[in-house]
Amino acid sequence: MSRILVESPSYPYCPGCTHTTAAVAIARALEAAGTDPLDVVVVTDIGCCGIIDPLLACHTVHGLHGRAVALGMGIRLGIEDPRKRVVVIQGDGGATIGLQHLLEASRLNVDMTVIVLNNMVYGMTGGQASGLSAREVREMRGMGDGAVPPYDLCSLAHAAGAAYSARVLATGDLQARLSAALAVRGLSLVEAVGICHAYGIASREDLERLAAPETVLVRDREPYSMSRRELPSLLDGAIRPRPSPEWASLPGTRLGVVIAGSAGEGVQIAAELLASAGIAIGLRSTKKGEYPITVGKGFSTAEVILSSDRIEYSAIERPDVVIVTSKEGMDAARGMLGNAAALVLDDGLEVPGGFTGTCMSAPFRKAAGAKGAALCALAYWLAESGVMPLEALEEVAGPHRHAVELRRAIESSRTCAGNIL
Amino acid sequence: MAHPAAGGGDLVSADGSMLVIEALARAGADAFVGYPITPTNLIFSHANARFPLFRSSTDEISAAQTMSGLSAAGKLPVTGTSFPGFALMLETVNMAFMMELPMVIVLGQRMGPSTGSATTGAQGDLLLLRGAISGGYALPVLCPSNPEDCWTLAAEAAKVAVSLRTPVVLLTSKEMLMTRWTVDLSALPEVRRVEWPAYDGDGPYVPYRAGEGLVPPFLPTCDGSHRTRFNASTHDETGLIRKASPGAIANTERLWRKVRERAGEFAFLDLDARDGASTLIVSYGMTAGAARVAAARLGKAGRPTSLLVLKTLLPLPQEALDAISRYDRVVVAEENLTGLLREMLHGTVGREGVTGVNAIGRMVSPDDIIKEVRR
Ligand code: SF4
Ligand SMILES: [Mg+2]
Numbered sequence: 001m002s003r004i005l006v007e008s009p010s011y012p013y014c015p016g017c018t019h020t021t022a023a024v025a026i027a028r029a030l031e032a033a034g035t036d037p038l039d040v041v042v043v044t045d046i047g048c049c050g051i052i053d054p055l056l057a058c059h060t061v062h063g064l065h066g067r068a069v070a071l072g073m074g075i076r077l078g079i080e081d082p083r084k085r086v087v088v089i090q091g092d093g094g095a096t097i098g099l100q101h102l103l104e105a106s107r108l109n110v111d112m113t114v115i116v117l118n119n120m121v122y123g124m125t126g127g128q129a130s131g132l133s134a135r136e137v138r139e140m141r142g143m144g145d146g147a148v149p150p151y152d153l154c155s156l157a158h159a160a161g162a163a164y165s166a167r168v169l170a171t172g173d174l175q176a177r178l179s180a181a182l183a184v185r186g187l188s189l190v191e192a193v194g195i196c197h198a199y200g201i202a203s204r205e206d207l208e209r210l211a212a213p214e215t216v217l218v219r220d221r222e223p224y225s226m227s228r229r230e231l232p233s234l235l236d237g238a239i240r241p242r243p244s245p246e247w248a249s250l251p252g253t254r255l256g257v258v259i260a261g262s263a264g265e266g267v268q269i270a271a272e273l274l275a276s277a278g279i280a281i282g283l284r285s286t287k288k289g290e291y292p293i294t295v296g297k298g299f300s301t302a303e304v305i306l307s308s309d310r311i312e313y314s315a316i317e318r319p320d321v322v323i324v325t326s327k328e329g330m331d332a333a334r335g336m337l338g339n340a341a342a343l344v345l346d347d348g349l350e351v352p353g354g355f356t357g358t359c360m361s362a363p364f365r366k367a368a369g370a371k372g373a374a375l376c377a378l379a380y381w382l383a384e385s386g387v388m389p390l391e392a393l394e395e396v397a398g399p400h401r402h403a404v405e406l407r408r409a410i411e412s413s414r415t416c417a418g419n420i421l
Numbered sequence: 422m423a424h425p426a427a428g429g430g431d432l433v434s435a436d437g438s439m440l441v442i443e444a445l446a447r448a449g450a451d452a453f454v455g456y457p458i459t460p461t462n463l464i465f466s467h468a469n470a471r472f473p474l475f476r477s478s479t480d481e482i483s484a485a486q487t488m489s490g491l492s493a494a495g496k497l498p499v500t501g502t503s504f505p506g507f508a509l510m511l512e513t514v515n516m517a518f519m520m521e522l523p524m525v526i527v528l529g530q531r532m533g534p535s536t537g538s539a540t541t542g543a544q545g546d547l548l549l550l551r552g553a554i555s556g557g558y559a560l561p562v563l564c565p566s567n568p569e570d571c572w573t574l575a576a577e578a579a580k581v582a583v584s585l586r587t588p589v590v591l592l593t594s595k596e597m598l599m600t601r602w603t604v605d606l607s608a609l610p611e612v613r614r615v616e617w618p619a620y621d622g623d624g625p626y627v628p629y630r631a632g633e634g635l636v637p638p639f640l641p642t643c644d645g646s647h648r649t650r651f652n653a654s655t656h657d658e659t660g661l662i663r664k665a666s667p668g669a670i671a672n673t674e675r676l677w678r679k680v681r682e683r684a685g686e687f688a689f690l691d692l693d694a695r696d697g698a699s700t701l702i703v704s705y706g707m708t709a710g711a712a713r714v715a716a717a718r719l720g721k722a723g724r725p726t727s728l729l730v731l732k733t734l735l736p737l738p739q740e741a742l743d744a745i746s747r748y749d750r751v752v753v754a755e756e757n758l759t760g761l762l763r764e765m766l767h768g769t770v771g772r773e774g775v776t777g778v779n780a781i782g783r784m785v786s787p788d789d790i791i792k793e794v795r796r
Contacts, residue, residue: 038646038647041642041649043490054661057648061642062653063486064512064513064516067482067516070490071486071487071490071493072490074488074489074492074498075494077474077476077490077491078490078493078494078641079643101483226452229472231472233446234439234442235435235439237470238606240433272434272601275434275601276434279432285434285603288596288601290540291540293540312714313711313786315711315783
């Protein structure tokens with residue numbers, strides 16, 4: 001059997017540090033499980049525990065502080081062969097930086113083994129206490145919050161859904177726990193509480209006295225895998241209005257249309273239909289929308305450009321028409337009225353003071369209801385201005401899942417009696 | 422059916438996000454991991470409808486890390502985000518740059534600072550990208566100026582990511598990603614699947630030993646024939662931590678050199694140099710549309726004006742720098758207050774004759790640019 005440890009490893013750790021014990025135990029547990037070095041990747045975090053890579057003859061990935069679990073999860077999801085193993089090693093510092101990653105990997109029950117070498121201090125930066133330090137260690141290291149208990153990593157991972165979570169003393173039966181963890185399909189966590197001679201707990205006695213109790217928590221769950229899907233081209237489902245020569249538009253056309261109303265009242269759909277109908281009559285179009293953070297309340301405005309030429313600039317410089325169907329729409333559109341050529345209003349709204357262009361008003365909300373008002377008003381303006389026959393709009397509404405309602409709103413514009421103000 | 426006014430073709434009404442995602446998928450990008458954020462909402466939903474592998478992640482740091490893991494395992498991952506999410510990803514982008522992991526980040530710009538205004542477009546992230554990699558190393562950044570570019574540059578982004586083994590940013594904005602454009606599909610070039618130049622030697626495989634082209638041949642982690650090592654800390658060609666040893670410094674310098682020396686492979690721009698023009702308009706991204714209209718109107722009005730649209734922003738193409746230096750008068754148009762491209766070109770000191778057209782909260786208009794050219 002090939003070895004996981006390199007030939008004559010040179011351990012980088014201080015004398016008495018249980019990271020050395022852990023490195024040997026990890027290698028032995030993998031070897032005992034019959035793992036070929038090319039069938040396992042060890043993903044390491046930052047910290048004393050993370051400088052283990054040169055000791056290992058298997059694949060290694062050395063990432064960032066606190067992120068090894070998320071990185072390992074990506075690797076696990078990307079490796080198609082389920083017999084390959086992913087082992088993550090991090091310290092107590094990395095574990096609290098990336099606690100979310102551990103919870104997520106546990107929730108999904110990603111098939112990998114996470115080993116947290118918890119020596120209750122940050123060994124690399126001078127021995128500050130961590131969120132996994134016992135209260136006494138927090139006091140000893142002068143953190144000033146000795147009354148605050150440490151996280152119970154195993155309970156958290158177990159509660160989130162991990163298949164196996166164990167806490168064990170690094171001076172105790174670590175290799176046996178690691179072997180048990182490696183045998184699990186799903187997320188297995190082994191928290192090995194250990195000694196940092198330089199800054200932390202220095203004796204086996206203190207370790208036994210101060211470490212949280214050893215535990216093994218199991219849960220029988222299927223591991224997560226990202227299923228591979230074969231999906232069709234997005235272009236197959238793109239909106240493809242069929243240009244019809246009978247509706248050919250005039251060359252040199254360039255129209256800017258603003259529709260403003262209330263959220264949930266069909267402003268965006270009306271604008272999308274106009275953009276599609278524009279293509280059906282041989283033009284090019286752009287459509288964009290604006291609405292507040294909540295899509296179901298407040299204003300909703302849309303801008304559509306129709307042009308015989310390619311549209312390079314997608315903002316409307318001077319609107320040919322601003323169509324407003326509600327008070328909220330009026331408030332939102334006020335800034336665009338200044339240089340608009342025409343205004344089309346629901347008859348419940350007042351013509352804004354100072355507006356000098358052509359203004360048409362009709363009872364769109366009454367004729368088509370609140371939900372159909374924007375499309376009704378748009379259809380009304382299209383018919384009045386002769387920009388396009390309503391058949392073009394009806395045609396592009398055809399494939400829509402609300403085609404019946406949309407066509408009814410378009411139809412209702414024919415019976416809308418309007419006034420030129 | 423051919424239509425006289427439309428000039429025939431296969432016209433669709435499509436948002437820029439759809440073109441980006443479809444082109445990336447055709448180029449061989451096979452995994453999307455992201456946390457939805459405006460204005461890349463459609464990038465997220467289109468990716469879910471298209472990519473073979475898809476994961477909605479708990480946050481942007483997790484997303485970027487999971488992408489890195491997928492990339493190390495031989496996938497080509499993509500994400501979509503905007504400044505708030507990208508800020509969280511920044512350390513991981515450095516990691517992926519250092520590990521030499523291919524990936525594509527679609528960055529949809531929105532108005533800042535901070536959370537700013539999610540649904541208001543902007544071009545405010547260029548200098549962040551310029552300094553994104555600690556040490557000032559160039560992260561390749563491509564920037565579509567119209568819907569057709571969304572298609573071609575997304576495919577190029579995938580190609581650059583793989584051939585240079587690096588994260589690549591596709592810098593877009595709300596306007597490009599969420600506006601529905603009319604696009605003639607029959608005029609879009611075919612997108613070819615990107616080839617992975619995997620290591621096929623007899624070994625020993627030395628993970629970061631670069632051959633010609635300064636890029637080490639790739640093998641996915643857990644390869645069955647050779648041991649691999651990936652490392653985000655300073656390493657030499659073995660992939661092991663070596664601090665400031667000569668080998669490690671040489672490897673780190675190579676990261677800089679590979680992007681600089683191969684920049685010519687992805688130097689995209691449109692240069693329209695007009696006879697008799699004394700002024701050059703320079704623009705990129707969404708503002709390029711206004712710049713094109715402005716240059717055309719100026720030309721029609723008897724004032725021929727040259728136009729440079731940059732599509733590769735990092736590293737800046739040499740051809741662009743040469744063009745800019747040929748004009749006494751240069752007008753740089755971009756949707757931000759402080760002139761990020763202008764500063765990238767000529768520093769805080771600036772250059773005489775180089776002025777900006779800038780706006781926030783609205784698009785720069787053709788008239789804004791014309792006014793500055795005529796000033
Ligand atoms: S500082 Fe502490 S954790 Fe680091 S090697 Fe020394 S004893 Fe081990
Ligand atoms: Mg520690």
